Amino acid sequence: xxxxxxxxxxxxxxxxxxxxxxxxxxxxxxxxxxxxxxxxxxxxxxxxxxxxxxxxxxxxxxxxxxxxxxxxxxxxxxxxxxxxxxxxxxxxxxxxxxxxxxxxxxxxxxxxxxxxxxxxxxxxxxxxxxxxxxxxxxxxxxxxxxxxxxxxxxxxxxxxxxxxxxxxxxxxxxxxxxxxxxxxxxxxxxxxxxxxxxxxxxxxxxxxxxxxxxxxxxxxxxxxxxxxxxxxxxxxxxxxxxxxxxxxxxxxxxxxxxxxxxxxxxxxxxxxxxxxxxxxxxxxxxxxxxxxxxxxxxxxxxxxxxxxxxxxxxxxxxxxxxxxxxxxxxxxxxxxxxxxxxxxxxxxxxxxxxxxxxxxxxxxxxxxxxxxxxxxxxxxxxxxxxxxxxxxxxxxxxxxxxxxxxxxxxxxxxxxxxxxxxxxxxxxxxxxxxxxxxxxxxxxxxxxxxxxxxxxxxxxxxxxxxxxxxxxxxxxxxxxxxxxxxxxxxxxxxxxx
Ligand SMILES: [Zn+2]
Numbered sequence: 001x002x003x004x005x006x007x008x009x010x011x012x013x014x015x016x017x018x019x020x021x022x023x024x025x026x027x028x029x030x031x032x033x034x035x036x037x038x039x040x041x042x043x044x045x046x047x048x049x050x051x052x053x054x055x056x057x058x059x060x061x062x063x064x065x066x067x068x069x070x071x072x073x074x075x076x077x078x079x080x081x082x083x084x085x086x087x088x089x090x091x092x093x094x095x096x097x098x099x100x101x102x103x104x105x106x107x108x109x110x111x112x113x114x115x116x117x118x119x120x121x122x123x124x125x126x127x128x129x130x131x132x133x134x135x136x137x138x139x140x141x142x143x144x145x146x147x148x149x150x151x152x153x154x155x156x157x158x159x160x161x162x163x164x165x166x167x168x169x170x171x172x173x174x175x176x177x178x179x180x181x182x183x184x185x186x187x188x189x190x191x192x193x194x195x196x197x198x199x200x201x202x203x204x205x206x207x208x209x210x211x212x213x214x215x216x217x218x219x220x221x222x223x224x225x226x227x228x229x230x231x232x233x234x235x236x237x238x239x240x241x242x243x244x245x246x247x248x249x250x251x252x253x254x255x256x257x258x259x260x261x262x263x264x265x266x267x268x269x270x271x272x273x274x275x276x277x278x279x280x281x282x283x284x285x286x287x288x289x290x291x292x293x294x295x296x297x298x299x300x301x302x303x304x305x306x307x308x309x310x311x312x313x314x315x316x317x318x319x320x321x322x323x324x325x326x327x328x329x330x331x332x333x334x335x336x337x338x339x340x341x342x343x344x345x346x347x348x349x350x351x352x353x354x355x356x357x358x359x360x361x362x363x364x365x366x367x368x369x370x371x372x373x374x375x376x377x378x379x380x381x382x383x384x385x386x387x388x389x390x391x392x393x394x395x396x397x398x399x400x401x402x403x404x405x406x407x408x409x410x411x412x413x414x415x416x417x418x419x420x421x422x423x424x425x426x427x428x429x430x431x432x433x434x435x436x437x438x439x440x441x442x443x444x445x446x447x448x449x450x451x452x453x454x455x456x457x458x459x460x461x462x463x464x465x466x467x468x469x470x471x472x473x474x475x476x477x478x479x480x481x482x483x484x485x486x487x488x489x490x491x492x493x494x495x496x497x
Contacts, residue, residue: 035059277404
């Protein structure tokens with residue numbers, strides 16, 4: 001009875017969502033029965049008030065009993081296949097989205113975001129597992145997240161994954177070919193995945209939400225071709241075109257060089273969302289004047305990384321000014337502060353992480369100056385988290401972290417509990433990588449079982465602030481401010497002569 005009720009509820013929901021019509025009821029009930037491994041259906045007179053995820057749980061339990069899957073990966077593939085039956089086909093989702101967008105793009109993103117949550121494509125329950133808190137700094141509050149949302153794979157599955165044959169379809173996780181893809185041991189399940197087709201400057205792009213959102217309405221805008229990341233005029237134009245269509249979203253691109261870029265450099269994409277990042281709230285430390293662009297408001301941001309903020313009513317002015325700053329930065333060296341645009345091997349080291357948003361009637365772009373050079377002292381990157389902070393964060397500082405939202409690795413959840421035990425002088429297995437940091441915390445604080453968690457969180461926050469300052473090319477010191485001003489002088493030099 002319980003199973004038939006869940007099948008009935010699932011089908012009623014699919015009809016209510018207009019994924020299927022009333023006439024499809026019997027057909028769809030039979031499709032669901034087949035998937036979960038049941039062979040009969042009782043008559044159900046009433047629809048229950050369960051939501052889609054509660055219904056999913058009952059159906060998944062049944063399928064498990066019927067041995068429809070065994071491993072975690074197989075279960076994920078199964079769940080996506082089931083929820084695919086609840087999700088309208090791509091053409092239908094696109095039609096609804098674009099009809100709503102004609103009225104108000106916020107309604108369109110609300111529709112698409114809610115659809116993702118309802119069909120379990122956006123893994124809201126997994127995202128809730130993340131640890132998240134705010135940390136007060138002299139730049140304002142920053143956000144710290146320990147990412148626990150991605151399910152940990154069974155080690156036996158990981159071992160098996162190494163043995164399976166090479167398969168480059170889809171080429172990567174951002175390719176259009178993921179839409180509806182079943183998934184396999186080393187590629188995520190995407191049966192219930194839908195991509196919105198967007199027009200940005202007369203090119204077609206894909207728009208999708210991130211299944212494991214790092215912030216509200218975390219979304220990805222992807223090139224419909226599998227081509228590498230590239231920061232150029234087209235990037236700036238596309239980012240502005242995006243916020244013109246979606247003024248309630250912030251959008252940015254990861255840099256296009258290793259060390260300072262994100263984890264995927266091989267597929268051109270941007271990231272967006274409906275979230276006010278700590279960097280958006282940062283103030284201007286110094287107003288500057290760009291002599292080639294007198295109509296633009298410009299300033300150096302009060303932020304641990306090196307950021308120029310440009311504002312104008314006209315996006316075209318900002319595209320040109322951004323391109324100007326990028327081309328100047330690509331040729332700028334200041335060896336007093338270890339900034340080298342090109343090394344003797346002919347390799348370029350400079351690029352920008354751009355972030356675009358609307359601010360009332362203005363367009364605004366933050367240009368974060370990046371340098372991926374290495375040295376003997378800092379073989380992982382001169383402007384990358386240094387050795388002394390790598391016990392907390394050693395991964396690249398990408399777009400999201402640049403904006404003041406730390407995404408820290410899952411290992412920290414257990415490691416930091418052991419740091420707490422060490423601080424409380426309980427029995428512990430503190431990792432040697434955290435030991436000297438923990439000793440320092442112990443010396444500086446009166447630690448009790450009541451305050452230990454908040455003291456550790458505060459110190460993690462301070463470490464992340466250090467991480468950001470390592471990634472900054474001009475430091476927030478007197479010397480750093482002077483070197484930043486030399487760069488501004490360089491921007492205006494042609495006009496001074
Ligand atoms: Zn790709």
